[in-house]
Amino acid sequence: MFLYGANGHGKVVAEIAEENKVSIEAFIDIDFHKQVFLGYNVMHEIPSNTLDMIISIGDNMTRREIAHKNHNINYLTLSHPSANISLRTTIDKGTVIMAGVSINSGVDIGKHCIINTNSSIDHDCKIGDFAHISPNAALAGNVVVGEGTHIGLGASIIQNINIGKWCTIGAGSVILQDIPDGGVVVGNPGRVIKINSLNN
Template sequence: MYKRLVIIGGGGHGKVIADIALKSGYKDICFVDDNVGGDCMGYPIIGKSCNLEQLNNGETDFVIAIGDNQIRKRIAEQHKLNWVTLVHPSAQIAYGVQIGIGSVVMAGAVINPEAMIGQHCIINTCAVIEHDNQLGDYVHVSPNATLGGTVHVGSCTHIGIGATVRNNISIGENTVIGAGAVVVKEISGGGVYIGIPAHLKT
């Protein structure tokens, strides 16, 4: 029996998550958004994040649909709610994969054996997470990004759209890998890296 689902964030990313929720069997969907009211995809925006505790009645699931890793982290840490993990039915999740609570996996993503995905991560459309990857909490892997085997990604790091990370590479926390970058060397953490091969953006 599916409960009501509250999606936090009524923007484009929220629409994608609502679509996954519908395909996963949720029928009672609504949104919370601090900036806009009205509706999102025809589902009502019923309040703001300050109302979240009131909505937490034990019959409601929650998911955060905000792409900014730091904001996702702040909301998840501030509110003790029944966070759910959502996986699009077309995503390929291999044997031994672990996906942390609150994470979302979009259409066409591939996560290969024994990869570990942290909490409240976004594995976006058609991203490839190869075998034995370890992703910390609040990581966002953008559409069509590819992480080779045994890549480690620190918490709150954003891998940009179409970026590639060579196998056996570690990227630290709070790092941004720009769109289309190719990472071939370890990145200790922090900063924005762009280009081929990826280098610190000055």
């Protein structure tokens, strides 16, 4: 397996692969100054014989751009052994589940998501492609998170909330009402301080 992205997030993904005894062939990174990372060789373009890969980059839009440019690759999923994941959860390709995560029954997680350390996703939530659920964030039941949305560190979202596409939910925010596409939210209770236009 190749990992695309030799930075901090790549370190975490690599260690999850190692925990699962998944062989890492090399990292791929466009920074030509990087030659070795975590003891693995760093390549600067995707080799023609690439079969399996994970995009190990934290930025949601960058992951989407790389995935769309390289749609013919077999993207794997990885879950840390300490994650508690219901057998009735579905996880699409390219998604990584970090240490200490809890995911309950009926959850549907899209492509190339990051479900980060110690986050909690309760029953029947739907997480859109390229979303990032940050460490210690908590989603109650039946929450919908749109494509590309970033749920910040320690944010809390009550049940039955719909969060739109490409939103940013600030660290520690408490979400008590639906959030429109492009919404930037901070505070307790969470308030929308900006709506970013979606040009994608």
